Amino acid sequence: MTRHFLGDTAVLLGRSLRHISRSPDTIITTAIIPIAMLLLFVYVFGGAIQTGSDRYVNYLLPGILLVTVASGISYTAYRLFLDMKSGIFERFQSMPIARSSVLWAHVLTSLVANLISLVVVVLVALVIGFRSGAGALGWFAVAGVMMLFTLALTWLAVIPGLTAKSGDGASAFSYPLIFLPFISSAFVPTQSMPGPVRAFAEHQPVTAIVNTIRGLFAEQQVGGDIWVALAWCFGLLVVAYGIAMAIYHRKIS
Amino acid sequence: MTPEQVRAPAIQVRGLEKSYRELRVLRGVDLDVARGHIFALLGSNGAGKTTLVRILSTLLKPDAGTASVNGFDAVRQAAKVRESISLTGQFAAVDEILSGRENLVLVARLRHLRDPGRVADDLLARFSLTDAAARKVSTYSGGMRRRLDIAMSLVGDPPVIFLDEPTTGLDPQARLEVWQAVRELARQGTTALLTTQYLDEAEQLADRIAILHRGRIIANGTLAELKQLLPPAKVEYVEKQPTLEDVFLAIVGDEGTDSKLAVTSPDGRQDLR
Numbered sequence: 001m002t003r004h005f006l007g008d009t010a011v012l013l014g015r016s017l018r019h020i021s022r023s024p025d026t027i028i029t030t031a032i033i034p035i036a037m038l039l040l041f042v043y044v045f046g047g048a049i050q051t052g053s054d055r056y057v058n059y060l061l062p063g064i065l066l067v068t069v070a071s072g073i074s075y076t077a078y079r080l081f082l083d084m085k086s087g088i089f090e091r092f093q094s095m096p097i098a099r100s101s102v103l104w105a106h107v108l109t110s111l112v113a114n115l116i117s118l119v120v121v122v123l124v125a126l127v128i129g130f131r132s133g134a135g136a137l138g139w140f141a142v143a144g145v146m147m148l149f150t151l152a153l154t155w156l157a158v159i160p161g162l163t164a165k166s167g168d169g170a171s172a173f174s175y176p177l178i179f180l181p182f183i184s185s186a187f188v189p190t191q192s193m194p195g196p197v198r199a200f201a202e203h204q205p206v207t208a209i210v211n212t213i214r215g216l217f218a219e220q221q222v223g224g225d226i227w228v229a230l231a232w233c234f235g236l237l238v239v240a241y242g243i244a245m246a247i248y249h250r251k252i253s
Numbered sequence: 254m255t256p257e258q259v260r261a262p263a264i265q266v267r268g269l270e271k272s273y274r275e276l277r278v279l280r281g282v283d284l285d286v287a288r289g290h291i292f293a294l295l296g297s298n299g300a301g302k303t304t305l306v307r308i309l310s311t312l313l314k315p316d317a318g319t320a321s322v323n324g325f326d327a328v329r330q331a332a333k334v335r336e337s338i339s340l341t342g343q344f345a346a347v348d349e350i351l352s353g354r355e356n357l358v359l360v361a362r363l364r365h366l367r368d369p370g371r372v373a374d375d376l377l378a379r380f381s382l383t384d385a386a387a388r389k390v391s392t393y394s395g396g397m398r399r400r401l402d403i404a405m406s407l408v409g410d411p412p413v414i415f416l417d418e419p420t421t422g423l424d425p426q427a428r429l430e431v432w433q434a435v436r437e438l439a440r441q442g443t444t445a446l447l448t449t450q451y452l453d454e455a456e457q458l459a460d461r462i463a464i465l466h467r468g469r470i471i472a473n474g475t476l477a478e479l480k481q482l483l484p485p486a487k488v489e490y491v492e493k494q495p496t497l498e499d500v501f502l503a504i505v506g507d508e509g510t511d512s513k514l515a516v517t518s519p520d521g522r523q524d525l526r
Contacts, residue, residue: 004365007365011362011363012363015348015351015359018350019350022350086344086346086349087342087343087344087345087346088346088347088348090340090346091340091360092363093312094312094335094339094340095339096332096335096336096364
């Protein structure tokens with residue numbers, strides 16, 4: 001069975017990617033919320049926000065990238081939910097294929113779809129004045145952190161995808177994730193927040209990840225932040241993967 | 254395949270039980286399906302047909318009893334069973350966004366066949382779908398979709414096929430198309446277990462018919478054998494005074510439910526409660 005794992009996953013990945021290429025609107029809707037936020041904050045609120053950096057868009061982009069992923073993974077949950085609901089999932093499960101390849105195909109598809117959305121958002125940011133002096137290594141590190149973050153949130157999205165009773169339910173879980181960056185250093189420096197809020201903002205994962213990416217773009221030392229960010233991502237990944245797989249195995253046995 | 258497997262029935266079920274919490278869906282089912290037969294499992298909604306098919310196709314584990322398919326145990330040798338079967342579930346298991354041909358190629362690839370394109374083209378021709386091959390399945394009619402569904406089940410020629418209510422929800426024309434597809438299976442010597450709630454469907458297609466009622470097989474035989482069950486060998490008369498309900502139902506005709514009560518309100522309107 002497992003000898004087919006890679007081949008079966010590749011075949012099913014091809015299927016999901018074909019879905020995306022035939023409904024590119026999911027990529028566009030994924031990117032629209034973060035792009036709207038980007039424009040709103042840069043051109044409406046940005047002038048009034050004191051961040052200490054010369055361009056607000058440079059300060060803002062890392063948080064917007066996280067919002068992009070948070071909104072993108074709701075489609076991962078939705079696509080998985082549609083498969084579960086239609087007979088195709090049972091057809092796959094009654095076929096002699098590596099059984100976890102059905103899930104992995106969705107996870108890899110999520111990585112690809114989110115990567116495309118992230119590229120679109122970065123391009124828009126570049127058009128409206130985002131600049132980074134980071135070299136290839138810096139961009140590569142940013143991509144690595146974002147992919148790890150996407151992978152962790154994708155496995156989180158698998159859980160509602162497997163368990164939801166309706167399509168709306170499958171995608172609704174991502175709303176809090178989209179708003180989590182507001183209580184972090186993503187839009188405004190945490191120093192301006194009152195005590196308890198500030199304490200929460202400084203110790204939640206978004207701040208560590210945003211500060212890491214901001215540091216990488218600005219060619220600064222990212223020091224402790226990157227380890228905190230990676231620990232959050234890995235921790236979330238392990239927990240979400242464990243829960244998702246447990247639910248999946250209960251569903252298919 | 255070992256000689257033992259060749260001689261054994263394609264499907265063998267003994268004492269199969271399955272409950273969902275309090276609800277006992279299967280209460281000791283025994284069943285044999287010979288190789289190459291089309292076997293119809295008749296039963297009303299909730300009789301346990303789908304549960305039985307899900308156990309046989311390794312999607313569900315029984316609480317008690319054994320089930321073997323193609324000589325393999327459905328629990329302990331689930332992977333072997335999955336190599337021997339294909340399932341056409343109650344709802345067409347087709348990918349709406351892909352074309353008909355892409356659906357067939359997908360299944361052929363997942364079954365690790367050598368020439369997926371050729372397998373797909375052959376099946377498209379056999380099921381008269383060649384003209385629609387390149388169209389998205391979401392544009393197909395109900396009958397075409399079901400035909401594609403069955404064609405997908407034939408990819409790789411599995412020896413045993415499960416068809417769970419293949420014509421439920423189809424219009425008469427589409428039903429005839431599906432019947433034609435099932436006869437096509439029989440011609441090739443595939444064993445098929447078909448569940449249905451339509452008596453004429455079983456009559457048209459099946460070599461043998463079993464009736465599943467409240468989780469038990471209450472009749473099992475060829476159509477001729479089942480017909481001999483009527484008139485019943487033994488008739489018991491129980492004296493019973495008609496209730497108002499019986500009178501009402503006898504007058505207005507009834508769908509067979511037994512807990513309805515007719516009330517005529519003062520304005521002469523009749524309500525069913």
